[in-house]
Amino acid sequence: MRTAFDFSPLYRSTVGFDRLFDMLDAAARVEPMTNWPPYNIEKLGDDQYRITMAVAGFGSDEIELTQHESALVVTGQKHPEPEGTQILHRGIATRAFKQTFSLADYVKVTGAKLENGLLTVDLKREIPEELRPRRIEIRSGSAALRQDSAKQIEHEAPREAA
CATH class of the missing domain: 2.60.40.790 (Immunoglobulin-like)
Incomplete structure (x- = not known):
């Protein structure tokens, strides 16, 4: 005999696990098992x-x-x-x-x-590919600061109306 579980308390304290709870609910439902x-x-x-x-x-x-x-x-x-076939x-x-x-x-x-x-x-x-684990490069503090300060944003002057 199967007993049903109530997952409603977990819904209040979890985010993004809806699909998991739906799968558990479906598995808990008593459905006839097909073995053929x-x-x-x-x-x-x-x-x-x-x-x-x-x-x-x-x-x-x-x-x-x-x-x-x-x-x-x-x-x-x-x-x-097919018509006329007799199965014995x-x-x-x-x-x-x-x-x-x-x-x-x-x-x-x-x-x-x-x-x-x-x-x-x-x-x-x-x-x-975007969901696979990837290695993140760790730079040292002084090298990271020098590299960031070297980057400059180029600004284009506004064009005057002709």
């Missing part, structure tokens, strides 16, 4: 991931991948059986599915392929 189709999530490197889904019986035209902001949605919808035993699942994966900031889909009944989705975290 089965999938694996692998970490291939520091910033590389792979999702592998077992989607036997589905063609690439029956699966749709959509990334919207921080969510990756994988849906599958089988085409109807159905062991391969053909039911529609929708699987949603929450992605961290700056994680993008870099590729997807369907091979041997496995859908492979490659992901990579690409942090923008």
Whole structure:
């Protein structure tokens, strides 16, 4: 049994954590877990991931991948059986599915392929250059003062009306 947490006291004393609290609220909601189709999530490197889904019986035209902001949605919808086909035993699942994966900031889909009944989705975290850690040069006090005093602002004289 899950108990709901009340994050409202934290809203009063934090700034900028709205998305985090929304994710915690969503995780706390009781939703039916979908366990079909089965999938694996692998970490291939520091910033590389792979999702592998077992989607036997589905063609690439029956699966749709959509990334919207921080969510990756994988849906599958089988085409109807051709007219006149009689199935004596159905062991391969053909039911529609929708699987949603929450992605961290700056994680993008870099590729997807369907091979041997496995859908492979490659992901990579690409942090923008301006958000990456950078080294700041520290200058000594006297050198910094001399360099700053050497800088002058050139002033252009106002032009007279002709």
